[in-house]
Amino acid sequence: MTVLERFRRGEIRGLSRIVSFVENREAGFQELLGHLYTKAGHSLRIGVTGPPGAGKSTLVDGLAAHFLKDGKRVGIVAVDPTSPFTGGALLGDRVRMNQMPADGSVYFRSMATRGATGGLAGATDNVAVVYDAFGFEVTLIETVGVGQVELDIVDSCDSVVVVLVPESGDAVQTMKAGLMEIADIFCINKSDRPGAERIAADLKQMLDTRKAKDDDWRIPIVSTEAITSKNVDRLYGRRARLCGSLSTNRTF
Amino acid sequence: MGAVLDYADHCQRTGLFETRRQERLKKKILSIVRSSFQREFMEHLENWEEFDQFIERIRTGETNPFEAADNLFAAYSGR
16 A cells, blocks of 8 residues: 555555655655645634744644544654754654554644754644644644744744743743734733733733724733643633534535 | 734725735745845856855955955856
């Protein structure tokens, strides 16, 4: 059986090989992607970004668990453009994969620059297309929000969650222009720490004083403690909404 | 207050998903075109003898990198 046949049959091993093939831009990857594009277009892409140490991985895992509980299949891409010498992304892979069900309902892949020059945003988008064609209803893209490449990545999502922590106050001041442009939802994680209320208030003030990019959507600020799962359900959304409208929509 | 699902609901209701996906496809196509063009142009440049002549002319003060780039591109595109 060929790799593509395994992929079409929904085998994770086939998916894994195709993701590597596309990520490494092996000969013929464009033809393959071109074919997969015709099968894609149904997955909800959610970008999760924020400074290092904000707890994005834990939040992504928490969101994935909620989607899985609601019967959705989830693909996760974690983009770690850190030094290739730390090996952080690869180590993170192993730790996280151990905590996920092995029934094919969820798949995780981390992508690091590993010395490659450019193209990371494009590669992430390509992997998201592979997930979509595989049949994942939800794709979570996690990235460290510290540079243009990461902004480009989240720009290719349907919605963007910006994760901050109480200590991010100064970062908010320096990054607010970029953050305000990309955020559809703000999450203050580790909200049990001092300063959580203040950063939430600062954000609220910024949001109140700027012109909304979407008049019908007030960007929510959700306080969470991902490590204990506190309020992650609020970040996820109300179950009633899922049953009431989203489950009947063919695009999600 | 919900967030992720509420926003997905909002985007589907208002058609924002479609708008964003169309924008995304537009950027994707332009990115592919840009890459193809860049690759072709650079290959052309690497095999072009005049390129070295321009470098020499910049070194001697006859021209500058901006003018040289304009000339190289004009010669490539036939303008």
